[in-house]
Amino acid sequence: MSLDPRVRIIAFFLVAVSVALSRSFSAVLFFLPYLVFILFLERVKPSHFKKLIPANLFLVFIFLTVPLREALLIFVKCNLILSFLIVLVSTERFPVLIHALHHLKLPDKLVHLVFFTYRYVHIIDEEYRTFMKAAKARGFHPKTDRITYKTLSYILANLIVRSYEKSKWAYKSMVCRGFHGVFPLYYHFEMGFKDLCFLGFTFVYVGALWARYSGLKMFM
Amino acid sequence: MHISEGVLPVTTLALGWGATACGLYIGFRKLDYHRMPFVAFLSAVFFIGSFVHVPLGPTSVHLVLNGIVGMLLGWASFPAMFVALFIQALLFQFGGLLVLGVNTLNMAAPAVVVHYLFRDWLRSGDGVKFVLASVLGASGAVLMSAVMVGLELMSCGGEFRNAALLVFAAHIPVAVVEAVVAFFVFSFLRKSRPEVLKEL
Numbered sequence: 001m002s003l004d005p006r007v008r009i010i011a012f013f014l015v016a017v018s019v020a021l022s023r024s025f026s027a028v029l030f031f032l033p034y035l036v037f038i039l040f041l042e043r044v045k046p047s048h049f050k051k052l053i054p055a056n057l058f059l060v061f062i063f064l065t066v067p068l069r070e071a072l073l074i075f076v077k078c079n080l081i082l083s084f085l086i087v088l089v090s091t092e093r094f095p096v097l098i099h100a101l102h103h104l105k106l107p108d109k110l111v112h113l114v115f116f117t118y119r120y121v122h123i124i125d126e127e128y129r130t131f132m133k134a135a136k137a138r139g140f141h142p143k144t145d146r147i148t149y150k151t152l153s154y155i156l157a158n159l160i161v162r163s164y165e166k167s168k169w170a171y172k173s174m175v176c177r178g179f180h181g182v183f184p185l186y187y188h189f190e191m192g193f194k195d196l197c198f199l200g201f202t203f204v205y206v207g208a209l210w211a212r213y214s215g216l217k218m219f220m
Numbered sequence: 221m222h223i224s225e226g227v228l229p230v231t232t233l234a235l236g237w238g239a240t241a242c243g244l245y246i247g248f249r250k251l252d253y254h255r256m257p258f259v260a261f262l263s264a265v266f267f268i269g270s271f272v273h274v275p276l277g278p279t280s281v282h283l284v285l286n287g288i289v290g291m292l293l294g295w296a297s298f299p300a301m302f303v304a305l306f307i308q309a310l311l312f313q314f315g316g317l318l319v320l321g322v323n324t325l326n327m328a329a330p331a332v333v334v335h336y337l338f339r340d341w342l343r344s345g346d347g348v349k350f351v352l353a354s355v356l357g358a359s360g361a362v363l364m365s366a367v368m369v370g371l372e373l374m375s376c377g378g379e380f381r382n383a384a385l386l387v388f389a390a391h392i393p394v395a396v397v398e399a400v401v402a403f404f405v406f407s408f409l410r411k412s413r414p415e416v417l418k419e420l
Contacts, residue, residue: 013317016225016317017318020225020233020318021230054312054313055224055225058223058224058227059224061383061387062227062383064383064386065380065382066379066380066383067379070379076226077225077226078224078225078226078316080226081225081226081316081318082316085310085313085317090310090311090313094310094311097310107248109248109251109256109299110244110248110299110303113259113260113299113300113303116256116260117260117263117300117303117304117307119260120257120263121264121268123261123264124264124267124268128271128272142280143275148274148275149397149400149404150404152272152274152401153400153404153405153408154404154405156269156272156401156405157404157406157409158408159265160265160292160405160409160416161409161412161413163261163265164261164415166261167258167260168257168258170257171253171254171256171257174257179253181253
């Protein structure tokens with residue numbers, strides 16, 4: 001089912017904040033049925049959940065040093081919030097999300113910077129791969145020595161130089177096309193009946209949790 | 221090092237968002253549209269930098285770059301790093317959206333500090349000052365970030381003290397690598413494109 005991206009973002013924040021605020025297992029596990037419900041609605045591919053593995057690396061530090069019960073709670077909370085992020089937000093195409101952020105009244109400059117950066121990440125990534133390929137073709141083999149550090153640093157410095165030059169061209173070409181701080185939009189979202197139903201359901205679900213743990217008591 | 225979702229208490233998350241909001245406000249007010257493509261490009265470099273693995277003995281560390289990119293950006297570090305971390309959180313689930321405020325603050329606040337501390341030395345013709353600026357700026361920013369992560373973990377309670385110490389210790393080799401890389405990067409920029417440093 002395709003939901004309005006704005007509804008997805010709002011629903012994510014409602015649920016994620018509630019999970020982050022919870023201090024007990026029962027409050028956190030209350031959201032598991034909701035996750036299953038969205039999984040059922042959205043039919044997310046299991047391969048999307050592979051992204052959870054690197055996110056858990058930080059938790060190794062926590063598991064090594066913090067009492068087990070506390071660490072387990074953090075583990076469950078972290079993975080639950082990230083699962084919601086995956087099923088509700090990350091499944092949407094990125095340009096559509098940026099568009100949705102614009103409609104959620106985020107400042108224009110912020111939305112533009114997200115848009116530019118998303119575009120340029122791909123350019124810089126491509127440049128980086130090209131530089132690395134060129135270095136490998138010349139027999140570059142990373143080790144802990146002066147030449148490795150120098151090579152990697154010069155590649156990085158070259159990325160900065162390219163950024164500097166390309167940014168000048170990018171701005172000039174924007175001005176040439178009459179840019180004055182606004183990107184015109186030709187496509188608009190429409191919130192349908194099913195979006196409102198979903199949003200209402202989310203509000204009721206989160207509200208039920210808050211009522212059950214009698215407001216602020218669950219944060220103590 | 222990004223702090224994961226669900227670790228920090230609400231007050232710390234809220235304070236992080238508050239401080240980051242202030243930084244973003246100042247950063248965007250100082251950021252004109254003619255400089256925006258450059259900030260976006262450096263934000264992309266910062267993003268890709270965390271995928272550059274530098275070998276160190278039997279293992280490897282990945283670059284943080286908040287000092288190197290931060291010294292070039294100044295207050296624009298807040299918008300640049302916020303956006304890079306935001307995209308990383310959405311695409312790769314590194315960090316997360318609720319801890320984005322805290323994580324941005326950890327990266328960008330040291331960046332602003334080293335920018336104003338070492339900007340003049342980095343532009344000066346004096347070779348010793350230049351080397352000191354690049355080495356101290358890059359490693360200082362990483363270590364400051366590590367201290368901030370540690371303090372935030374301590375805010376969860378006393379049992380997180382060891383976690384905080386462990387995180388700080390893990391950043392020391394990163395700071396050393398970052399200092400060496402910064403020295404080479406800024407020497408290259410000074411030799412081949414001095415105008416990048418002139419515009420600081």
